[in-house]
Amino acid sequence: MLSDLPLFPEQASTGAARVDALFMFLLAVSVFFAMLIFSLVLYFAVKYRRRSEAEQPRPILGDVRLELLWTVIPLGLTMIMFVWGANLYFTMASPPADAMEIAVVGKQWMWKFQHPEGQREINELHIPVGRPVKLTMASEDVIHSFFVPAFRVKMDVVPGQYTATWFEATRPGTFHLFCAQYCGTAHAGMGGRVVVLTPTAYETWLSGGATGESPVAAGARLFQQLGCATCHRADGPGSGPSLVGLFGQTVRLHSGETVRADEAYIRESVLYPTAKIVAGYQPIMPTFQGLISEEGLLQLIAYIRSLGGGKTGTPS
Amino acid sequence: MNPVVIPRAHYLNVNYGIKAWLFTTDHKRIALLYLASITLLFFVGGAAAVVMRLELLTPQGDLVQSETYNKLFTMHGVIMVWFFLIPSIPAVLGNFLVPLMIGARDLAFPRLNLLSWYIFALGALFTLTAVVTGGVDTGWTFYTPYSSTYANTHVILTVLGVFITGFSSILTGLNFIVTIHTMRVPGLTWSRLPLFIWAHYATSLIMVLGTPVLAIAIVLVALERVFRIGIFDPALGGDPVLFQHLFWFYSHPAVYIMILPAMGVISELIPCFSRKRIFGYNFVAFSSVAIAVLGFFVWGHHMFVSSQSVYASMVFSFMSMLVAIPSAIKVFNWTATLYKGSIAYDTPMLYAFGFIGLFTIGGLTGLFLAALAVDVHVHDTYFVIAHFHYIMVGGAVMGYLGGLHFWWPKITGRMYPEGWGKLAALIIFIGFNLTFFPQFLLGYLGMPRRYHFYPAEFQVLHVMSSAGASILGVGYMIPLVYFIWSLRYGAVAGPNPWGAKGLEWQTSSPPPTDNFAQTPEVKEEAYAYGPQEVHVV
Numbered sequence: 001m002l003s004d005l006p007l008f009p010e011q012a013s014t015g016a017a018r019v020d021a022l023f024m025f026l027l028a029v030s031v032f033f034a035m036l037i038f039s040l041v042l043y044f045a046v047k048y049r050r051r052s053e054a055e056q057p058r059p060i061l062g063d064v065r066l067e068l069l070w071t072v073i074p075l076g077l078t079m080i081m082f083v084w085g086a087n088l089y090f091t092m093a094s095p096p097a098d099a100m101e102i103a104v105v106g107k108q109w110m111w112k113f114q115h116p117e118g119q120r121e122i123n124e125l126h127i128p129v130g131r132p133v134k135l136t137m138a139s140e141d142v143i144h145s146f147f148v149p150a151f152r153v154k155m156d157v158v159p160g161q162y163t164a165t166w167f168e169a170t171r172p173g174t175f176h177l178f179c180a181q182y183c184g185t186a187h188a189g190m191g192g193r194v195v196v197l198t199p200t201a202y203e204t205w206l207s208g209g210a211t212g213e214s215p216v217a218a219g220a221r222l223f224q225q226l227g228c229a230t231c232h233r234a235d236g237p238g239s240g241p242s243l244v245g246l247f248g249q250t251v252r253l254h255s256g257e258t259v260r261a262d263e264a265y266i267r268e269s270v271l272y273p274t275a276k277i278v279a280g281y282q283p284i285m286p287t288f289q290g291l292i293s294e295e296g297l298l299q300l301i302a303y304i305r306s307l308g309g310g311k312t313g314t315p316s
Numbered sequence: 317m318n319p320v321v322i323p324r325a326h327y328l329n330v331n332y333g334i335k336a337w338l339f340t341t342d343h344k345r346i347a348l349l350y351l352a353s354i355t356l357l358f359f360v361g362g363a364a365a366v367v368m369r370l371e372l373l374t375p376q377g378d379l380v381q382s383e384t385y386n387k388l389f390t391m392h393g394v395i396m397v398w399f400f401l402i403p404s405i406p407a408v409l410g411n412f413l414v415p416l417m418i419g420a421r422d423l424a425f426p427r428l429n430l431l432s433w434y435i436f437a438l439g440a441l442f443t444l445t446a447v448v449t450g451g452v453d454t455g456w457t458f459y460t461p462y463s464s465t466y467a468n469t470h471v472i473l474t475v476l477g478v479f480i481t482g483f484s485s486i487l488t489g490l491n492f493i494v495t496i497h498t499m500r501v502p503g504l505t506w507s508r509l510p511l512f513i514w515a516h517y518a519t520s521l522i523m524v525l526g527t528p529v530l531a532i533a534i535v536l537v538a539l540e541r542v543f544r545i546g547i548f549d550p551a552l553g554g555d556p557v558l559f560q561h562l563f564w565f566y567s568h569p570a571v572y573i574m575i576l577p578a579m580g581v582i583s584e585l586i587p588c589f590s591r592k593r594i595f596g597y598n599f600v601a602f603s604s605v606a607i608a609v610l611g612f613f614v615w616g617h618h619m620f621v622s623s624q625s626v627y628a629s630m631v632f633s634f635m636s637m638l639v640a641i642p643s644a645i646k647v648f649n650w651t652a653t654l655y656k657g658s659i660a661y662d663t664p665m666l667y668a669f670g671f672i673g674l675f676t677i678g679g680l681t682g683l684f685l686a687a688l689a690v691d692v693h694v695h696d697t698y699f700v701i702a703h704f705h706y707i708m709v710g711g712a713v714m715g716y717l718g719g720l721h722f723w724w725p726k727i728t729g730r731m732y733p734e735g736w737g738k739l740a741a742l743i744i745f746i747g748f749n750l751t752f753f754p755q756f757l758l759g760y761l762g763m764p765r766r767y768h769f770y771p772a773e774f775q776v777l778h779v780m781s782s783a784g785a786s787i788l789g790v791g792y793m794i795p796l797v798y799f800i801w802s803l804r805y806g807a808v809a810g811p812n813p814w815g816a817k818g819l820e821w822q823t824s825s826p827p828p829t830d831n832f833a834q835t836p837e838v839k840e841e842a843y844a845y846g847p848q849e850v851h852v853v
Contacts, residue, residue, distance in 0.1 A: 004773070004775070004776050005776045007757055007761075008760070008761070009760060018689070019690060019692070022690055023684070023690050023760070026683055026684050026687060026690060030680035030683065030684075033644075033676070033680060034676050034677060034680060037647060037648075037651055037672065038673060038676075040651050040654075041651055041654065041669060041672055044651070044654035044657070044659070045654065045669065048590070048654065048655070048656060048657050048658065048659050049660075049661070050591075050660045051658075055658035056845075056846055056847045057590075057591055057658050057846060058656075058847060059593035059844075059845065060592065060593065060595060060655065060656065061593060061595075061597070062595050062597065062598075062652075063595075063596075066648075066652065067596055067599050067645070067649075070644065070645065070648040071641060071645060074640070074641055075641055078638070078683065078686075079637065081683055081687045082634050082637045082686075084687070084689075085633060085686075085687035085690060085691075086630045086688050088688070088689035089688030089689045090626060090630075092689060092692060093626045108466070141461075141466060142461055142465075142466050142556075143459060143556055145621065145696060147696070147762070147764060149693070150762075152693040153693075154621050154693065154695055155623075155692075156621050156622050156623055158556060158557060158622070158623050159461060159549075159550045160554075160555070161550070161623060180695070180696040181459070182455045182457075182459070182462070182765075182766040184386075184453070184462060184467070185382050185383055185453070186382060187382075187766060187767070187768075188377070188768040188770070189382075189769075
């Protein structure tokens, strides 16, 4: 019977135990204050129950010291909660530099994944244990939210931009994957599972099945097909800036501002080329809206990242 | 001592007929128009919840289709938030009591007050039409671009209903603010105001300042749906997250529109049934205003995983922690008021006890949602559902029912049956906890909200929740029956059956149309319970 009544979720990521520690602190503080209030109310309600209709208790107006006490103590405790929660949240928003990158596209009502080696999956994500995994996520339609309770990880997937999250699984197993943001009719069915494998089992899984093109190779092909290479020449100045060594660098714009060349910047530059013009270049690039899919964009970015420059994203 | 009788002339029997009610400008009659409308809407919204809880008895989606389920939770949310909770205490009890408590003959703008009700009814009509003609499936939050582009249901009709109803809120808020500023009787200074009035003043500020932003947001949704202008849909160059900012800028403070008046009710009940001055009057009064002001700077805590900047999230987390403090201050002061009191367990006081317990749990679990890293896990799960039902049902509805029982003798001149009242309060308390406590566990386990079907391991907790809901449903039916029964058969109450302080108890029950035969004068502080020779200032 008890197995039918789970009370606490399994922990399967490095972050899970840390989130649970804060949860336990919150729980302890809450239980303490709830019990304090409940027992005081009960005690007073019984002890000072009306014994005769003639009772006229003397008024007590208040006590500033008490007011200060029950303002300052809760304030102090909530500040601990704030700092602890914010600190952890910041870590959760900062993927390690060596994280394995997986591209995620959400659409009504499925999850699509692509591994760095090219494998594609739908509604099922295989990952190795003990290795940080960074997800770069895009939506083809409405807002979705990538949620794996066992990892204590959740991030909205928002159309028109990239969002990211990361985790490091700590043990092999199969865990629920849910869409947490209501996305229409089959929202409850937009789930699947995350399969955590030992590193060797993951290698075996990778080598089995249809290995498609890797995202970098697919991106390189798109780069030629869409004619990007005509202007963005690898060997030097074309009509557009060279993209070699660009990723993660700071770019000076025509307006005098600077921008970091991250996923969001490249996405914007492909879809809205005149939004940010690199200093020294003309606004002549046409838009590629409607010519490239969300998955294609992610592949193009993987290719541009492979041209060097280096670092992956920090918190948005 | 005179035998207790119903006065010969009062606001209910001054004239009869449908016109006498539909064209009334008497705040007390308008309060009853609201009472009838929101009671109807409460049971409509409740019926949707009943079907949902039945569906969730089994993990499979076997009772209704997904489309229907999605429409049910949307209808439940829209109706309960905008057509029950927001008007509940202010438009019914506030309308009835604000003039009586300050010794006025009516609100400052009686005809505007009637207009508020008509606007409310019109808005409700739009939304109910949307429900009857096929429903809407966006969730009560109307998130874009789903609502503005993808949904194929009656979004425009529904948002128009909400938009229209908003004006009723704004007008009621304005009416209260002007009334409280200008129509207090001589001697009723700000520091002598009943805390119910302070709470309604704070609530009115939110209604007037927040509601227009909601109106703007949902009009933009409608415009985007019709004219394809790019405000929220990224395919048209818009930003879907912008909608969330606009929506929650109103809809988080809206939670305080629901809970502040309930806190005002509790601040009346506890002194009366413990025969004690409220402990720390100034702290309770100013904490209402602090909640109203701070409440405008916490909306981003609904958006910690929305792609909002991490630094913005940190600011919102910090502010959300701060807004917890004035609520804690209130709970501590209510508890301290009980100390050395003379405590009676009449039905309204049972609701007040229930409120303190449930609001405490609701408030404390709010800290889990304000703490960033934990919110990431529990956001959009049943943990959130449990939390806000502890606040809105455990808090606001308990306050509303407590208030309704407390002032029922004033409103109708007759008592409800006390035994049935206590029984219903107990059933509601038990049913509520059984419904919503398991949802905290479900949420931390990872059960997402708005799921028509779910993995089998969550079933036991869902069954508990559904069982609780059936008890809760019975609990809500009982007062409906005995309140109606009491109109004819209830014991005659007399002007002040509770021995309560406050101007509303100095006039007859039911009060005359003009409220007071002579304008009363206030010579003492609020809640001057206790030995009469003690005049503490």
